[in-house]
Amino acid sequence: MRFAFLTITTLVGFSAQIAAAETQPESEREHASIALSRLGYGPAAGDVETVTLMGVSNYIHQQLFPEKIPESTDLVKQLAAMTTLNQSPEALFIRDRELNERKKDAKGDDDQGEKKSINAQLGLPDREADEAKLLRSIESPRQLQEMLVDFWYNHFNVYQKKEIDRIWINAYEEQAIRPYVFGKFRDMLEATAKHPAMLFYLDNWKNVAPGSVHPQAGLNGRVKAKDNNEQGINENYAREVMELHTLGVDGGYTQADVTQLARILSGWGFGAAKLNQVRTGFTDKEAMRREINAQNASVFFFNPDHHDFGQKVFLGRVFPGGIGQQEGETALDMLAYSPITAHHISYELAQFFVADDPPQGLVRHMDDTWQRTGGDLREVVRTMVDSPEFWDRQYRQSKYRTPFQYVAAAVRASGAPVDTRVLLQALEKMGERPYDNLTPDGYKNTADGWLNPSATEARLTFATALGIGKLEQIHIVDNPDGSNGRADTPGKAVPLDPRHIEAAIDAGLSPATMQAVAEVPPGLQAAALLGSPEMMRR
Numbered sequence: 001m002r003f004a005f006l007t008i009t010t011l012v013g014f015s016a017q018i019a020a021a022e023t024q025p026e027s028e029r030e031h032a033s034i035a036l037s038r039l040g041y042g043p044a045a046g047d048v049e050t051v052t053l054m055g056v057s058n059y060i061h062q063q064l065f066p067e068k069i070p071e072s073t074d075l076v077k078q079l080a081a082m083t084t085l086n087q088s089p090e091a092l093f094i095r096d097r098e099l100n101e102r103k104k105d106a107k108g109d110d111d112q113g114e115k116k117s118i119n120a121q122l123g124l125p126d127r128e129a130d131e132a133k134l135l136r137s138i139e140s141p142r143q144l145q146e147m148l149v150d151f152w153y154n155h156f157n158v159y160q161k162k163e164i165d166r167i168w169i170n171a172y173e174e175q176a177i178r179p180y181v182f183g184k185f186r187d188m189l190e191a192t193a194k195h196p197a198m199l200f201y202l203d204n205w206k207n208v209a210p211g212s213v214h215p216q217a218g219l220n221g222r223v224k225a226k227d228n229n230e231q232g233i234n235e236n237y238a239r240e241v242m243e244l245h246t247l248g249v250d251g252g253y254t255q256a257d258v259t260q261l262a263r264i265l266s267g268w269g270f271g272a273a274k275l276n277q278v279r280t281g282f283t284d285k286e287a288m289r290r291e292i293n294a295q296n297a298s299v300f301f302f303n304p305d306h307h308d309f310g311q312k313v314f315l316g317r318v319f320p321g322g323i324g325q326q327e328g329e330t331a332l333d334m335l336a337y338s339p340i341t342a343h344h345i346s347y348e349l350a351q352f353f354v355a356d357d358p359p360q361g362l363v364r365h366m367d368d369t370w371q372r373t374g375g376d377l378r379e380v381v382r383t384m385v386d387s388p389e390f391w392d393r394q395y396r397q398s399k400y401r402t403p404f405q406y407v408a409a410a411v412r413a414s415g416a417p418v419d420t421r422v423l424l425q426a427l428e429k430m431g432e433r434p435y436d437n438l439t440p441d442g443y444k445n446t447a448d449g450w451l452n453p454s455a456t457e458a459r460l461t462f463a464t465a466l467g468i469g470k471l472e473q474i475h476i477v478d479n480p481d482g483s484n485g486r487a488d489t490p491g492k493a494v495p496l497d498p499r500h501i502e503a504a505i506d507a508g509l510s511p512a513t514m515q516a517v518a519e520v521p522p523g524l525q526a527a528a529l530l531g532s533p534e535m536m537r538r
Contacts, residue, residue, distance in 0.1 A: 031056045033508040034391065037538040038353060038399070039063060040143025042409030048506040060385050063144035064182065064378055075139045082128040085170050089196050089270075089299045092125060092167045126160050126435070129169040131420040133434045137408040138418055148181040148381070149173065150404070151352050153435075154442030155345075156192040156245060158201045160435035165197050169435050172197035185345070185375035186336035189245065193237075193332060194300035196270035202237035202440060205269040207262055209233065209308035233308070238262035240440045246335040248344035253315060260314040264331050267307030267324070270299045302328075342370035346380065354390055355398045356446040362389040397508075397537040400447035403430035405538065406459060410530050413504040414466060414496055422471060430458045460531045467527025469493035496526035508534050 032051035036043040039060070051059045062069060079085060084092060103118045137146050153173055160169045176195040180188035192198050199205045210232040238261035242253050302325040312319040312327070315334060319327050335341060346366035350358035362384065369376075369383040384390055401409060407423055407430070427433045431450075437443050444450065465471040470493045498517065502509065513532050520528045529535065 028052050028056060033506055035059060037508060040147055041137050041405060042412050043504050044412040045415055045500055045504040064382060066142035066145040069142050072139050075135060078135055079132055082132060084125040084128050085132055089168055089171045092171060096167045125167045125170050130424055130434050134420045134423055138411050149178050152177050152181055157437055157440050157442035158197045159438050162201055165201055168197040182378040185377055189332055189336050196299045199270050202240055203234045204237035204265060207234040207266045208306040209266045233262045235262040238265060244441055246341040251340045257315055260312045261331055263308040263312050264314060265328050267303045268328060269303055336375060339371060343367045346370055352445050355395050359389045362387050399538050400451050401536055401538055402445055402450055403427055403432035410466060410535060413501050415500055416466060426462050463531035464527045467530045468495045495523045498525035498529055501526055501529045505534060
């Protein structure tokens with residue numbers, strides 16, 4: 001412990017010494033370093049050289065069309081081995097119910113082993129979601145896509161640990177976020193609004209017109225308020241879709257608009273009850289699954305028995321009575337194509353990629369592109385990257401990496417083997433385990449959320465452990481070919497080669513950093529690089 005404390009103290013002093021150092025981008029190589037750090041999780045060994053040779057503009061064009069980038073073979077194999085990653089919400093729901101029934105049937109001491117196995121299977125969807133996110137961020141060459149998936153998931157955040165959402169996080173990100181990050185915002189807004197993970201998280205499945213003929217049925221039967229009366233209009237989703245997902249907190253709407261939108265979206269639910277009904281008609285489980293897959297392309301369904309068919313006035317527009325699901329679609333159109341939404345999200349994208357206080361000119365150009373293209377997200381991002389502000393020297397390393405971005409960047413630069421269990425534990429200590437933000441605003445991406453003494457100490461502890469080869473279960477040894485690899489002998493640890501990390505960070509390192517690294521003991525040089533300001537920022 002004393003050694004660790006001394007190491008952290010050394011790194012804190014080291015960071016303070018060079019925090020003000022700046023690297024001025026003057027060459028294609030330096031621009032390559034900026035692109036890799038800003039548009040992705042940071043360079044791995046050889047990346048700067050590769051991007052310099054192919055040309056930064058060619059690299060950016062390639063990243064804007066990730067489907068043309070061959071995925072890592074190893075990553076494809078790892079993801080393919082995850083049995084719940086690409087399952088539909090229906091299949092995940094049925095799987096969960098069957099496992100819980102088996103768990104109820106397992107009684108007595110003789111069944112303890114089976115219960116343990118079932119519990120492990122019940123937790124598989126959220127574990128595989130966590131692991132897949134880490135693996136993709138570290139190993140995928142489609143770095144811009146992974147950064148955008150992270151941005152948009154936080155924008156449309158769903159808390160993984162809210163009851164049944166634990167089984168749907170994979171499906172939510174795979175179906176409602178990932179396919180749309182280079183598409184139209186309107187499509188992503190609808191996909192998230194109708195996905196069971198969002199419907200459950202923000203309670204729109206409980207959003208039922210008062211006096212409905214048939215009360216809302218869901219995971220546990222009829223939805224009732226605490227006083228045992230039928231649940232009525234629920235405003236949770238209506239509020240957040242305006243405050244967070246579209247217009248922004250100062251977007252010009254009122255509490256009356258929240259109530260009216262909730263009425264418009266009443267009856268939007270998911271088919272948990274319907275699936276239960278289908279399920280009771282079958283004794284053959286395989287036949288049941290086939291029937292469910294045939295009847296339910298999506299678990300979203302509009303229930304007219306739960307909808308408020310009265311007249312509404314939303315954002316000044318009159319919705320005449322007697323209209324069902326279509327008025328919800330119209331309301332989403334109004335929100336998605338609003339100039340206020342265009343500005344709000346253009347600002348958030350610029351803040352995520354460029355600076356906590358992004359330049360107004362950049363936001364204005366992105367806003368113009370958004371409105372001209374109807375919210376084409378690929379073109380909005382292209383406008384950002386093509387802007388002079390994106391490359392302006394004053395914004396060089398202006399973004400403080402979130403814990404997730406930092407861990408991914410450190411592992412990519414180090415070339416260390418990826419042990420997702422250990423990395424997830426480290427992220428939990430740093431306060432940013434994937435999908436684990438309770439509130440709908442998602443994790444912060446600005447420095448004020450992460451730059452504090454305790455968080456810095458946690459990062460430096462991680463940098464030290466990784467750099468000296470003592471991160472739990474990640475033991476780095478020198479292979480005969482000179483590369484780093486997993487230790488054959490448990491407990492044997494050899495510090496990382498700082499030259500490997502220098503080669504990865506490459507043009508991103510300042511002379512002040514190089515001088516400071518040279519002044520620490522050789523065994524701590526890798527840790528010093530991993531704890532440097534250039535690793536903390538992008």
